[in-house]
Amino acid sequence: MTNIKAVIMDEAAINRALKRIAHEIIEHNRGTESLALVGIKRRGVPLAKIISNNIFEIESVEIPVGVLDITFYRDDLSNIDPMPRLNNTEIPFPVIDKKIILVDDVLYTGRTVRAAIDAIFSLGRPAAIQLAILIDRGHRELPIRADYVGKNIPTSQNELIAVNLPEFDQKTSVEIHDIGLDSHD
Numbered sequence: 001m002t003n004i005k006a007v008i009m010d011e012a013a014i015n016r017a018l019k020r021i022a023h024e025i026i027e028h029n030r031g032t033e034s035l036a037l038v039g040i041k042r043r044g045v046p047l048a049k050i051i052s053n054n055i056f057e058i059e060s061v062e063i064p065v066g067v068l069d070i071t072f073y074r075d076d077l078s079n080i081d082p083m084p085r086l087n088n089t090e091i092p093f094p095v096i097d098k099k100i101i102l103v104d105d106v107l108y109t110g111r112t113v114r115a116a117i118d119a120i121f122s123l124g125r126p127a128a129i130q131l132a133i134l135i136d137r138g139h140r141e142l143p144i145r146a147d148y149v150g151k152n153i154p155t156s157q158n159e160l161i162a163v164n165l166p167e168f169d170q171k172t173s174v175e176i177h178d179i180g181l182d183s184h185d
């Protein structure tokens, strides 16, 4: 059971961050040439679509959105493989020579993003891969960093970041939860 400790971003704050990220992507890449977005399921997908819509509002250019489904592979009900694996890919464009912007809701250990980078390279050689994240909560276990960050939220290991989006959660917010690991200290 987790307890909500605080609401860190409301809908307006999330929308502002995603508009800023759209501007930063355009600025960093000096336009939209060769850009493509890839959302990591589940919550990275609606975020990638919002960023694509925001870029359209700014530049009147449609940036394609692909989907990667990466989950922690379980070999039984108790053991979780330390490396997340690719389940499914819906990338409706060639990745060769594209500047791919990976999009996810939370960056934590970096293992999901590592699997996503592997998945992209298995499809071809992109010109570049960049990373857009709504929340960077720290605790990286791999040398991975985001190029575009909605908000940095320093956390402890006994906290959890919950990104709520209407597609899955019937609300739009970012919450910090206590997962109660300290309850017996």
Ligand SMILES: O=P(O)(O)OC[C@H]1O[C@H](OP(=O)(O)OP(=O)(O)O)[C@H](O)[C@@H]1O
Pocket: 040, 041, 042, 043, 044, 071, 072, 104, 105, 106, 107, 108, 109, 110, 111, 112, 113
């Ligand atoms: O940096 P990492 O340690 O890999 O953690 C980050 C990942 O964890 C969450 O996914 P989750 O497996 O909870 O699935 P969800 O997107 O369906 O919430 C989140 O959406 C990221 O994809």
Ligand SMILES: O=c1cc[nH]c(=O)[nH]1
Pocket: 106, 108, 137, 159, 160, 161, 162, 163
């Ligand atoms: O706090 C976390 C860590 C990984 N994934 C999440 O969605 N939240």
